[in-house]
Amino acid sequence: MRKNIIFNKTLFVIIGTYFFIVISFNSSFANQQDNFNPNLPPKITDANAEFVYKFLLAEIATQRGDFNSAGHLYLDLAKQTHSIPLAERATRVAGSSRNGRVALDSAKVWSSLDPKSVQAQQILAELYITSGNLSKAKPIVKKLLEQDTYRGEGFLYLNSILAKVENKKNALRFIVDIAEPYPNSKEAHFAIAHAAYFANNKKLTSSELAKVKKIDPKWQTAVLFEGYIIGLESQEKATNFYVSYLKQYPDASEVRLEYAKLLTNQKKYNLAKDEFLKIVNSSLASAEISFTVSLLAIELGDYDLAEKFLMQSLERGYPQPEQIYIYLARIEDTRGNYNEALAWLNKINSGPSFIESKILTAELIAKYEGNDQALESLDQYINLTPEAKLELFRAKISILYSDNKETEAYDLMKKEEENFKNSAEFKYDYAMLAERMGNTVLMEQLLREAIKIKPDYAVAYNALGYSFADRNIKLDEAKINIEIALSLEPRNHYIMDSMGWVQYRLGNIDVALDFLRKAYEIKKDPEISAHLGEVLWHANKIDEAQKIWDESLQQYPDNKILLKTVKKYR
Numbered sequence: 001m002r003k004n005i006i007f008n009k010t011l012f013v014i015i016g017t018y019f020f021i022v023i024s025f026n027s028s029f030a031n032q033q034d035n036f037n038p039n040l041p042p043k044i045t046d047a048n049a050e051f052v053y054k055f056l057l058a059e060i061a062t063q064r065g066d067f068n069s070a071g072h073l074y075l076d077l078a079k080q081t082h083s084i085p086l087a088e089r090a091t092r093v094a095g096s097s098r099n100g101r102v103a104l105d106s107a108k109v110w111s112s113l114d115p116k117s118v119q120a121q122q123i124l125a126e127l128y129i130t131s132g133n134l135s136k137a138k139p140i141v142k143k144l145l146e147q148d149t150y151r152g153e154g155f156l157y158l159n160s161i162l163a164k165v166e167n168k169k170n171a172l173r174f175i176v177d178i179a180e181p182y183p184n185s186k187e188a189h190f191a192i193a194h195a196a197y198f199a200n201n202k203k204l205t206s207s208e209l210a211k212v213k214k215i216d217p218k219w220q221t222a223v224l225f226e227g228y229i230i231g232l233e234s235q236e237k238a239t240n241f242y243v244s245y246l247k248q249y250p251d252a253s254e255v256r257l258e259y260a261k262l263l264t265n266q267k268k269y270n271l272a273k274d275e276f277l278k279i280v281n282s283s284l285a286s287a288e289i290s291f292t293v294s295l296l297a298i299e300l301g302d303y304d305l306a307e308k309f310l311m312q313s314l315e316r317g318y319p320q321p322e323q324i325y326i327y328l329a330r331i332e333d334t335r336g337n338y339n340e341a342l343a344w345l346n347k348i349n350s351g352p353s354f355i356e357s358k359i360l361t362a363e364l365i366a367k368y369e370g371n372d373q374a375l376e377s378l379d380q381y382i383n384l385t386p387e388a389k390l391e392l393f394r395a396k397i398s399i400l401y402s403d404n405k406e407t408e409a410y411d412l413m414k415k416e417e418e419n420f421k422n423s424a425e426f427k428y429d430y431a432m433l434a435e436r437m438g439n440t441v442l443m444e445q446l447l448r449e450a451i452k453i454k455p456d457y458a459v460a461y462n463a464l465g466y467s468f469a470d471r472n473i474k475l476d477e478a479k480i481n482i483e484i485a486l487s488l489e490p491r492n493h494y495i496m497d498s499m500g501w502v503q504y505r506l507g508n509i510d511v512a513l514d515f516l517r518k519a520y521e522i523k524k525d526p527e528i529s530a531h532l533g534e535v536l537w538h539a540n541k542i543d544e545a546q547k548i549w550d551e552s553l554q555q556y557p558d559n560k561i562l563l564k565t566v567k568k569y570r
Contacts, residue, residue: 001466001497001527051077065386067096075106084114091123098454100131118144122157130164134174141178155179155187156221159194164456168199186215190222197229198487205229220254227258232491235521238262253279253289260296265522269300280309287316291324303331322353326360338368355388359395371403390423397429410437424454431463443467461485462495469502478502493522497531504535513539520548526556530565537569545569 058073071094078086087110094103104127111120121140128137141158145151158175165171172195179188193208212222223245231238242259246252260275276293294309310324310331318324329344341364348357358381366374378392378399393416400409413430420426431446444467450460465481468474479502485495500515516532519525529552536545549566556562 001494001501001525001531051081062093067093068102071096071102071106075102075109078106078109078113082113084110084117087113088120091120095123100127103127104131118147118150126161129161129174132165132167134165134170138174138178145178145182151182151185152187155185155191158191162191162195163198168195171195172199172201172204184215186212186219186222189215190225193222194225218249218252220252223252223255224258227255228491231262232518235262235266239266251282253282257289257292257296260293264296264299272296273300273302273305280312287313287318290316291318294327298327298331303334307331320351320353322348322351322357326353326357329357329360329364333364333367338364355384355391359391362395362399366399366402371399374399386423390420390426393420394425394429397433401433406433406436409433422453424450424457424460427453428457428460428463431460435467440467440471456488458485458488458492458495461488462492462498465502466498469498469505472505475502475505479506491522493519493525493528496522497525497528500535501531504531504538509535509539524552524555526552526559526562529556530559530562534565534569 054073054077058070058077061067061070061073071090074086074090074093077083078090087106090106091103091110094100094106104124107120107124107127111117111124114120121144125137125140125144128134128140141154145154147154158178162171162175165174172192175191175195179185179192182188189208189211193205193212196202196204196208209222209226212219216222227238227241230241239259239262242255242262245255246259249255256275256279260272260279263269263272263275276296280290280293282289290309290313294306294313297303297306297309307328310328314321314324325344325347329341332338332341332344342361345357345361345364348354358378362374362377365377375396378396381388381392384392397409397413400406400412410433413426413433417426417430427446427450431443431450434440434446435443444464447460447464447467450457451464454460461481462485465478465485468478469482479499482495482498482502486492486499489495496515496519500512500519503509503512503515512535513532516528516535519528520532529548533545533549533552536542536548549562552559552562553566
């Protein structure tokens with residue numbers, strides 16, 4: 001199944017797995033990476049005419065969003081002047097353009113000019129790893145891990161980097177070697193378990209998690225990861241796993257939160273609500289915990305309780321109050337309070353939530369005043385980054401589509417294609433619309449271009465594979481694309497559904513059912529129901545197929561794919 005991003009308007013963000021796969025840490029490097037703004041120039045004091053000329057060219061390129069050209073220019077300047085700020089600037093700008101070669105060259109210059117910089121060494125190691133050059137990265141990583149204060153978070157950060165390595169067995173060998181000097185480090189054993197899991201070495205995953213448990217049986221990071229693995233097999237087993245742990249460690253708020261979410265997924269709402277209240281009323285409750293619980297309350301449809309927790313999070317000093325304003329606006333919208341919703345959104349005048357707030361404002365205007373007024377509201381913002389321009393453009397396309405103006409939306413995307421030629425997200429949206437317009441040739445071309453721009457773009461791999469599977473063509477290629485998507489997002493129920501569907505097309509009924517059942521357990525989506533029912537029917541499990549269809553039809557009586565499937569067999 002494809003998840004059509006621009007055409008699905010979800011009122012609330014559903015919380016995903018609380019903690020799994022990519023684990024980061026709160027270090028100065030991570031913070032500076034997250035907060036880096038390529039549009040802010042470095043501080044430069046000494047300059048000649050040639051330098052000024054190149055520097056201005058680099059700054060202009062940066063302001064235009066041409067980070068590739070800017071990265072080259074900054075790198076030349078850094079080499080010329082031996083400037084640490086410029087070398088750092090070149091590295092980060094090149095990273096923004098996804099130009100790995102320039103980023104790597106820049107990081108080499110930066111680390112050589114400032115060999116004591118932990119940030120420079122971290123980034124250089126990461127670039128070596130993500131480019132597949134593990135041997136070059138190894139001595140740098142080993143040296144970094146010699147620092148006691150860095151070691152624990154360093155191993156955790158390695159998980160996130162190694163997740164990007166295509167050859168998972170090489171990644172595993174790398175981390176086993178790196179971790180060997182630290183037999184008493186829970187983080188080291190956890191890193192091995194993490195890499196082993198993605199290398200499909202279940203035995204090593206289990207044994208390393210056992211070592212972690214022996215060192216620190218209470219450590220929630222490892223418990224959540226183990227629970228995630230168990231949950232892939234069975235949500236019921238994962239529930240029992242968390243219950244057993246919480247009996248021993250009742251103050252483990254992160255695990256309790258994951259347990260509450262699992263209960264929510266299983267529609268055990270009263271039990272879930274009890275767990276939420278335990279978390280929020282705990283002496284260990286933080287602003288972040290209150291915020292997370294408020295989102296779960298939203299998922300339960302208890303907006304009064306959600307509002308209470310959101311206000312509590314504000315009172316406790318939540319560091320990003322703009323996020324809370326957005327959810328409070330959404331809650332007021334569910335109550336039909338248009339002006340109150342706008343009042344919350346109008347409190348957001350800058351920051352990372354600014355564009356999201358303007359898109360939501362446009363959606364509210366469309367709902368209460370009309371689509372023309374909504375489109376007009378999106379045209380008033382200037383001096384935006386390329387990323388912000390894209391987000392607003394996608395919002396316009398979504399509004400047009402919701403107004404049944406598919407042709408107008410399609411023509412607009414065609415007109416703007418050159419302006420967003422380097423955006424994988426734009427190409428994905430354009431591809432989905434092209435398919436809806438019957439142009440599968442263009443759809444395929446655009447999805448391949450999106451993957452070329454963004455090689456880890458799971459939804460593009462999935463969309464391409466699913467399209468082939470649904471049309472019953474190029475099934476081997478379909479399977480390969482979906483496998484890649486699943487390796488990138490193993491918990492994504494849409495991708496699980498796609499894998500089940502292509503296995504069904506290939507005649508592997510039992511394998512198909514396994515994937516479709518897992519997808520259906522995570523999310524009882526009507527299209528997943530349609531696919532699962534059809535495969536069950538062909539497996540001669542008629543009664544089960546009928547039951548799944550009937551349950552889904554009660555909840556989604558107008559879903560076209562579900563109706564079409566049911567009609568085919570009844």
